[in-house]
Amino acid sequence: MKNDMYDLTIIGGGPVGIYGAFYAGMHGMRTKIIDALPQLGGQLAALYPEKYIYDLPGHPKIKAGEMVDQLKKQMEQFNERIDVVTNTNVQTVEKLEDGTFKICTDQECHYSHSIVITAGNGAFTPRKLDVAHAEDFTNIHYFVSTMETFKGKDVVIFGGGDSAVDWALMLDGVAKSVSIVHRRHEFRAHASSVENLKQANINCLTPYVAKDVRGEKNLATEVELVNVETGETKVLPADEIIVLYGFISSLGPIKDWDIELEKNALRVDITQQTSVSGIFAAGDACTFDGKIKMITTGFGEVVVAINAAIAYAYPEKVHRHKHSSAMMK
Numbered sequence: 407m408k409n410d411m412y413d414l415t416i417i418g419g420g421p422v423g424i425y426g427a428f429y430a431g432m433h434g435m436r437t438k439i440i441d442a443l444p445q446l447g448g449q450l451a452a453l454y455p456e457k458y459i460y461d462l463p464g465h466p467k468i469k470a471g472e473m474v475d476q477l478k479k480q481m482e483q484f485n486e487r488i489d490v491v492t493n494t495n496v497q498t499v500e501k502l503e504d505g506t507f508k509i510c511t512d513q514e515c516h517y518s519h520s521i522v523i524t525a526g527n528g529a530f531t532p533r534k535l536d537v538a539h540a541e542d543f544t545n546i547h548y549f550v551s552t553m554e555t556f557k558g559k560d561v562v563i564f565g566g567g568d569s570a571v572d573w574a575l576m577l578d579g580v581a582k583s584v585s586i587v588h589r590r591h592e593f594r595a596h597a598s599s600v601e602n603l604k605q606a607n608i609n610c611l612t613p614y615v616a617k618d619v620r621g622e623k624n625l626a627t628e629v630e631l632v633n634v635e636t637g638e639t640k641v642l643p644a645d646e647i648i649v650l651y652g653f654i655s656s657l658g659p660i661k662d663w664d665i666e667l668e669k670n671a672l673r674v675d676i677t678q679q680t681s682v683s684g685i686f687a688a689g690d691a692c693t694f695d696g697k698i699k700m701i702t703t704g705f706g707e708v709v710v711a712i713n714a715a716i717a718y719a720y721p722e723k724v725h726r727h728k729h730s731s732a733m734m735k
């Protein structure tokens with residue numbers, strides 16, 4: 407049953423998708439934005455939140471994480487007509503006979519008059535801990551949002567980048583013990599954070615990797631580590647394990663949606679329409695002659711895509727004069 411039909415569904419909540427949702431909201435579209443990760447922000451949030459971006463108009467320099475916050479704030483002005491669905495990987499997209507769309511995830515199906523795909527290089531998933539049966543343990547975490555879970559516990563963190571180092575520092579004094587395990591000697595985090603790590607009461611284990619995780623039923627209780635240079639092993643108690651190895655992205659199900667692809671991206675025309683009418687694409691997910699994969703170009707593309715999506719869904723409501731963008735109100 408098409409119980410809840412949206413004007414527009416945006417698949418992918420990176421910078422281009424968030425800006426697209428704002429722009430669609432501003433133009434009166436009831437919009438849903440879906441992302442595979444628990445948080446919006448795409449590559450900026452998942453891969454480089456602490457890195458400065460220097461090439462965004464109006465921002466001489468801004469950290470990627472801050473840029474995501476600003477984009478979300480801009481989108482939230484139209485909260486009443488924008489629904490955000492996170493932690494949800496879109497699996498299938500089907501065009502129905504009346505020209506509307508059925509979009510199904512592993513949890514439910516959504517209905518929409520039009521679609522803009524801003525899925526970047528595909529859905530992000532965290533890199534998993536490479537030991538047998540890791541997926542059996544419910545106390546191995548790939549995302550951390552609250553410190554409460556770790557209070558008074560023996561916590562082992564795997565990873566050597568900013569996220570791993572920052573969480574180790576934040577849990578120092580909250581957890582009973584904090585160990586950070588990294589396969590190289592040097593951490594890849596900010597120099598000041600690495601300096602703080604040395605001063606903190608944190609057990610730094612380098613160059614080690616996980617060899618085994620053992621526990622009872624679905625709870626891990628200890629990890630066995632191996633030194634990658636000497637082969638020496640160590641066993642640590644572990645009430646909670648945090649793995650921050652970064653993310654991998656893969657076009658995954660998008661490849662099966664019967665939309666023309668070129669070099670792993672969706673080929674679009676000058677209105678950003680894909681080979682399926684009513685489905686548009688913008689940002690890193692799309693390609694055309696002269697395409698440049700940047701945030702600013704994605705912003706421009708998504709504006710074109712949304713105007714075209716409005717024209718597809720509601721041709722009768724689109725303003726006729728050429729120089730104004732489409733308005734639904």
Ligand SMILES: Cc1cc2nc3c(=O)[nH]c(=O)nc-3n(C[C@H](O)[C@H](O)[C@H](O)COP(=O)(O)OP(=O)(O)OC[C@H]3O[C@@H](n4cnc5c(N)ncnc54)[C@H](O)[C@@H]3O)c2cc1C
Pocket residue numbers: 417418419420421422423440441442443447448449450453454458459460461494495496497524525526527528529530659660688689690691699700701702704
């Ligand atoms: C290290 C690094 C530094 C960079 N620096 C700059 C810079 O300084 N300036 C610049 O302009 N660009 C920079 N870029 C490039 C820039 O990050 C990308 O161009 C930009 O992120 C593209 O945005 P997007 O919204 O199109 O896609 P993304 O940011 O990739 O977001 C796509 C989102 O879609 C979601 N998704 C995908 N498939 C699905 C699905 N099936 N279901 C649900 N959700 C899905 C993903 O989980 C992801 O959150 C940099 C990139 C990297 C890696």
